[in-house]
Amino acid sequence: MNVEQRYRYVYKPVVFIAALVPAALLAGGAFGVGPRHLGADPERAILHSCGITALNLLLLTLLVTPLRQITGNPHLQRLRRMLGLFAFFYALLHFVVYAWLDQGLDLAAIGKDIVKRPYITIGMAALLLLLPLAVTSTNRMMRRLKSRWQLLHRLVYVIAILGVWHFWWQVKKDVREPLLYVAMLAVLLGWRLLRGPVRRALTSKSGSATAPGRT
Amino acid sequence: MRQPYGPRILPSDITPESLFLDRRRLIALGLAGAALGATGAARLAAAADAPAPAPATGAAAARYKVARNPKFSVMETPNTYEEITSYNNFYEFGTDKGDPAVNARGFKPTPWSVTVDGEAEVKGTYTLEDLLKPLAFEERVYRMRCVEAWSMVIPWVGFPLADLISRFKPTSKAKYVAFTTLNDAKQMPGQRDRVLDWPYIEGLRMDEAMHPLTLLATGVYGRVLPNQNGAPLRLVVPWKYGFKGIKSIVRISFTEQQPRTSWSGAAPREYGFYANVNPAVDHPRWSQASERHIGGGSLFAKRQPTLPFNGYAADVADLYKDMDLRRYF
DSSP states (O other): OOHHHHIIIIIHHHHHHHHHHHHHHHHHHHTTOSSOOOOSOHHHHHHHHHHHHHHHHHHHHHHHHHHHHHHOOGGGGGGHHHHHHHHHHHHHHHHHHIIIIITTTOHHHHHHHHHHOHHHHHHHHHHHHHHHHHHTTSHHHHHHHTHHHHHHHTHHHHHHHHHHHHHHHHOSSOOHHHHHHHHHHHHHHHHHHHHHHHHHHHHHHTTOOOOTTOO | OOOOSSOOOOGGGSOOHHHHSOHHHHHHHHHHHHHHHHHHHHHHHHHHHSOOOSOOOSHHHHTTOOOBOGGGOOSSOOOOHHHHHHSOOOGGGOSSTTHHHHHTTTOOOSSOEEEEEESBSSOEEEEHHHHHTTOOOEEEEEEEEOTTSEEEEEEEEEEEHHHHHGGGOBOTTOOEEEEEEOOOTTTOGGGGSTTSOSSOEEEEEHHHHTSTTOEEEEEETTEEOOGGGTTTOEEEOTTBOGGGSOOSEEEEEEESSOOOOHHHHHOTTTOOSSOBOOTTSOBTTBOOSEEEEOOSSOTTOOOEEOOGGGGTHHHHGGGGTTSOTTTOO
């Protein structure tokens, strides 16, 4: 198998199935099968699990580029779209669970909650911002939007910040877990911000012919 | 006789027994019923009326098999023993709701002693047995509303706090009662993390403490209180948010000044000293107007409206009649 085929027939299907595991475990738990027990408050367990999985996948999506740069393996990029789409899938599921199981599809109450609760406003904004990215994730849209595609998809940085913020704001007191997400996001965004300047500093120090003052 | 506390519900609203008795127990009851013949069948019916878990044994356990006090019990169906003992906020054993049931396994609620001090004529440190000996236990089915907007109904076993307090003859200077939880990170692994300032401290105004609804619990469902529920001694104030119900109490102090309580000290904008259940005053980050009732076996259970003072307004609203409850939340 060449690289193309390995991604197509092995790596992508593996990532696809792996990304479905959390949803499958939750569905199993809801019907009392499988290893996942949802406990006395199954609704909260499902809600939280979908949210965390969405956040995990979002961070994994942001990890692809640094990994590619570190390993020098350009093919890793092929997995990014699927990870991003699954992040959207779980974020949407998170919202559906909230709207349906938590709020009982009471649209007036949901609307009020979104406007009144800053952490829900932020979460909702993140979900809405994910929507255009999901819609424009196809090859055709990529070609059609050309350079604007890249610009549009930089929204993912804003979305990730909103997502972690949403997580931070809804905990009662113990912010250790959200703090971990802040740290991971800081590393992922910091890598992007600092990689260029650091590399330039290193190359100019080693006396190569980089033009000084280039930004 | 006065009406039972809490909102009235129709018998048809009560969850069928089959939903909260687990199958194994039904089978066990069925076998017991078959073995005992006709009287067994009658007992089976009686047993199914009292949704208690498998009976505890031993002389000490017998003390917790007490009659329900209907005057102080709501008519709603209690949550299952399983729900009550597996879904707990008890940060001394971890911040996840499932943590206490696991991390409190090694906790030793015996021997236990409680210190009573402050503005009272009688003071001292007492073993729990000495403290409890003269007290009569009873069962009370109370509504429990967590500040996180979920609720349960719990059949506590305990006694009115007032019965204990009166023995210590608090002086006229005693305006508040402060309670302290055990501070022992060896036994309470959650205390190794500074999530809150340990030890946990809670408090009540004297009139709240003396109110007949205010309970010190030593058991639940006719059994000794499990560690994760605050063994061996915990406070239950049904018209206040659950965090007021301090667990594993080692000190009771009568004070002139309002004590600095754990949650109101940690986040004064979000948690007040009074913490009365109030659907009109939202938590800064979420609504307190409604709540999710835990259990019932359905994922699609509807939210229920939260009641002023958690349904106990007729009994306690007078305590706060001249107070701005938006300010003193």
